[in-house]
Amino acid sequence: MGAYAKNVRDTAKSFWEGMSITLSYMFRKPITTQYPDRVGVPVRDTIPARYRGFLEVDMDICTACLACERACPIAVINIDVVKGDGKTRPKLNMERFDIDIGKCMYCGLCVEPCPTGAIQHTREFEGAVMHFDNLTLRFVPDPTNPIPAYKVPKGSDAFPRRPLGEITRKLIKAWDAPPPPFPSMEEAAKAKEHGAPKEGGLDPSAMGRQLAAKALSVKEDKPKLQKVLEEAMAGTDCGDCGYPDCFGYSNAIAQGKDTATDKCAPGGADSKAMLETILVTLKTGAVPAPATPAAGAVPAPATPAAAASPAPPAEAKPEAPAAPEAPASPPPAQDEIPLGTKPPPK
């Protein structure tokens, strides 16, 4: 009987408590966030600071080291670099810096190697668009007007970055924006040449011989030799070579501690070829002859400036006619590796 009475009491009590609890919730503020239109502050400002949203690149402090492009496991980032001679035009120019947000898996691997913190995850996440192509963020708005790479001041470890999210926010298209125009025949043909050296670009073999001549003249002066060697590198201080900066790597080569020429990833095949030319020159004591017969007319060691300039037509386009015509001898063949090719594994 006691148990029976207890059951009755428990029933009454649980009704009493349960009903008062549900009623009390009736008079509380619902916790629902009425995304997207009835929120007090934008939702992106309420999510944690380390949220991995859309990527953003501040082109003002991008060193064009390509570390992010290499780090990306699914080729979301596409950067086209045009090289200049460092005098009439900057040494490194970016014609294209695309990030395909539609493909990005937000792993953050591109953010890790960036030497200046130019590429970062923002807290932007609203990417609803009518057309998939609108998800490609173009950080170089106009390919005909390339953006020069940022040269890191020696010893600096803080970089003037624009407020995070500002740039990407501007690039995000409205959800119903029209798609980018379908490429015309000419544009499609041009796109096929992607990765080929650009007209007016640097001729790595000529520059390599020029640097080799310089290096030969300062063979015994290690600090000066290091400077020459550093010139053959991309100069982004990306640290991809395993040394803290370009100075470290070039100094190691100058001191003879390092003989690998393929460590400069941003410089790619060009840097490798130039470094090899220099090292071969130092070893043999003579600058190697130019590769193509046409270029042979130009006395390379005597007039390096002329060889370096983009003027000679045969020099300017070593790529296109090379395959059928050139009687490729081993060292010049190095010169002909296209810019877009991946550097050999270390």
Place this chain on the structure above:
Amino acid sequence: MQDFIDNLIRSWGHDPAAWPWTQFLYLAFMGAAAFIVVNFAAISAGIFSWAERRVAARMQSRVGPNRVGPFGFLQWVADAVKLLLKEDLVPAEADAVLFRAAPYFMMVGFACVFVCLPFSHKLIVADLNIGIFYILAVTALIVVGIIMSGWSSNSKWSLFGAIRSAAQIISYEIPAGMALMIPVLLAGTLSTQGIIRAQGGWPWQWFIFDNPAAFAAFFIYFISALAEGNRTPFDLPEAESELVSGYNTEYSGMRFSYFFLVEWGNMWVMSAIATTMFLGGWQLPGLSPARFDALTGGVAVIAEIASLALFAFKTLFFVFVVMWLRWTLPRIRVDQMMNMCWKYLVPASFAGALFVAAWMLLVHEAPWLGQAMRFALTAIAAVTVAAFALRTLKNLRDTGDKFDFTSNW
């Protein structure tokens, strides 16, 4: 309503008995009343569907439908339009005629109840002298519709749901009917208006506080009404975890919406009956029915509107309680449901009827006892409500929240 029409005819200078158009006028008014009542039932059911979702949402710290119209109030219109436009599907193996007919049986059984439901002092379609008996009788028609839909669907889930529902409704008719007999005993009439008139405007004049048996009868009726309306915690016929959706599993579109119209409309019906039988109906405090009848002109109109508002308020409060219970209590088992009905509610309601009969004799001898009991029960109820409100407020404060009913709608 007949008196009203007769008076109208007399005011035009005819004798209702001799005038040839009297019967046509009766017919026209019947049609108009039926139209108004059916639409009231349908629209109130629609509004309850929205209200229930908002109440449910707030009790679960959510917002609920709030985009269509102000506070999402027009959501039920949008849902109704959607349901009307959907395909009217009849399963291949179903008994097509019965399948199509079943929702109308439900609708008829539901709409007929409104004939005897009072709304205010004068507002009632027909004040039958067997009012509450009629209501209990036509409600049983819903069972026919449920069995018909379950059987004709030719689906085991539908049939299980229908059988459960039929068993439940027929079982709970008994305690519900016996509990409603107690106000009938106290009032000495079956007419719904007569029962309201036998009560008074003040709470201690209501039948619920007349004696302990009437107090218990109110709860017996309310529990039974929940079960008859297939409301949680007695929603076994549509137990979605076991039976998909019960007897309406195979239905779609408009016919499906009829079942839900009946379910939500039943909330008004059960609450209105509870208000009528136990809570003084439309009675205004301090205005006896005799004086109410004697009112004329603008005062009569104001009093009429006030009585309508009071009746609606009491009814809507119980509609809210029904929703509130749904979002508090879990579903009970079939055996528990049957136990509760046959082992507790049925004996209790019969005992209550006997007690009331004896109590009426006693009060007849000692009227002061009746008065004392009325005031005592009213005081107990008031204290209970106050304690409950404090407990609710404590629950609210204990979690560090504050009373906030207005934000985030």
